[in-house]
Amino acid sequence: MATMELVTDTAPAPDRNSAAKATLDRALVDLSPDGHGRGVEIRRRIRFWSGWTLRIGVPVFLVVFWQLALNWKWTSEDTLPSPKTILEAYKYLWNNGSLQDAIPVSLRRAGTGLLIGGFAGLLLGIFAGLWKIGEEIFDATLQMLRTVPFIALVPLFVTWFGIDESSKLALITAAALFPLYLNTFQAVKNTDQKLIEAGRTFGLSGFQIARRIIFPTALPGILTGLRFACSFSLLSLVLAEQVNSTAGIGFLIINAQNNQRPDIVIAGIWIYAVLGILIDLLMRGVERLALPWRARVGIG
Structure with missing residues (x-):
């Protein structure tokens, strides 16, 4: 009569437990x-x-x-004044009240132009990105006009708006409009179509898809456009204040140039540079608040 043997694992139980524990120890990482x-x-x-x-x-x-x-x-000091001379120039401008009068005027010009141009660029970018008719009406024209340099617009704006504040605001508005429009348009158009299809699958309407999917997805691009718009508004402010200004930082620079004061000229340039740094810091803060989920990418 044939016999049957039961084949069992002959390895001792303690050995199997030790091997499992060693494998588990290698897999764990101390996160304490x-x-x-x-x-x-x-x-x-x-x-x-x-x-x-x-x-x-x-x-x-x-x-x-x-x-x-x-x-x-x-x-030489005549060509490039020393930092000490520049600080003395700031003290001189502060004591006679020129600095306190110039900075608010320039900030008001840049802020007003940025508000008008940025709002128009945002609306046009959303309209052209969401609706085909908007793209057909505005995109080709704005893509063409954005290649025109600012300095070429100055004579035309002076002819249209005169040499007062209107021409300066028009130049800053145009400078702020184009970067925000382009970035908003591209951000809206580049929304992942799979997300839109998923929204439709869940029964979202067109307005709900735009509010819950397209706008949050496009927000990083829109904020990038806003940062460019702030920078361009400051650059155009430098140019605008060179045209028949009677107040502002540009007026201080032109007046100092006519009076052979390179120290005040460099002091005015430093003010523009500091404003640029402050704008960049402000936009970084806005991006951190609006986009807390965005990863900080770096290789070192």
Whole structure:
């Protein structure tokens, strides 16, 4: 009579448990605050402070090099005033009230032009991006006009609007309109069609799809366009205030040029640069608040 043998695993139970525990130990990562978490926090702080050190250190180095170039007679005080002379120029402008009068005027011009041009560019970009008829009416014309440089528009705007505030606001408005329109239009048009189809599948109407899918998806592009619009409005302000200005930072620069005061000219240029930095910081803050979900991408 044939016999049957039952084949069983003869490995001892303790050996199997030890192997499983070793595999599990290799798979686990220590995420406790006293383990790798502390190292990550230290590295994050080092990157933060090193970044701010570089941001502040590079401009300081340039100012120091500027002063050294004057001390080493690489250039003259008449051609490039020293940083100390520039600070004295700020003190002079502050004491006679010119600085307090000029900055609000320039900010009002840039802000008004940005508000009008940015709002128009946003509306046109949404209209052209959502509706085919809007794209056919506006896109070709605006794509053509955006290639015209600002300086070429100055004589035309002076002819149309005169030499008063109207021509300056028109130039800043045009400068702010085009970048916001282009970025808004492209952001709306580049919305993933699969998301739109999914919205339709769930029964969303056209307005609901635009509000819940298209606009949130296009928001990063719109904010990028707003940042460009702020920068272009400041650049156009520099140009606009060179045309028959009686107030503003540009007026200070032109008046200083006529009076052979290069220190005040450079002081005015520094004001434009500081305004540009403040605008960039403001837009970074707006983007962080509006887009908290966006990942911070970097390779180092």
